[in-house]
Amino acid sequence: LRELDPGGHAGIVKRVLGAFETSLAKLMSQFEAARAAGDDTGLRHVAHTLRSSAASIGALDLSRCCQEIELQLRAGVAGRSPELTPKLDALVIESARAAGAVRAILEQS
Numbered sequence: 001l002r003e004l005d006p007g008g009h010a011g012i013v014k015r016v017l018g019a020f021e022t023s024l025a026k027l028m029s030q031f032e033a034a035r036a037a038g039d040d041t042g043l044r045h046v047a048h049t050l051r052s053s054a055a056s057i058g059a060l061d062l063s064r065c066c067q068e069i070e071l072q073l074r075a076g077v078a079g080r081s082p083e084l085t086p087k088l089d090a091l092v093i094e095s096a097r098a099a100g101a102v103r104a105i106l107e108q109s
Contacts, residue, residue: 001016001017001057005107007064011109013109014041016057017057017106018106020054020102021099023053025099027049027050028046028095030042039079041074042061043073043079044069046066047070049068050062050091050095061097064095065087066091068087069084069087073101
């Protein structure tokens with residue numbers, strides 16, 4: 001992103017990270033609701049959506065976590081299964097890490 005706007009005059013980094021921050025908050029709210037309701041379709045939607053947006057800003061650990069969840073849900077592993085629980089917990093942790101990193105970058109801008 002910084003290469004697209006080397007001097008920062010267009011504010012690309014700030015705009016993209018701000019949009020990601022807003023989207024992340026909404027998606028994590030949807031994630032928590034879907035997880036509590038046992039809604040595997042909702043979990044898969046969040047994982048799918050968050051996977052690509054996380055990768056686009058460089059939050060690769062979060063993106064990989066989402067990909068693993070999405071693949072397992074598509075393979076028929078239930079969101080409430082003991083097999084998937086650690087990955088769902090990891091998504092919460094990685095999303096918090098990404099949110100913190102984004103917030104730090106935005107505060108520096």
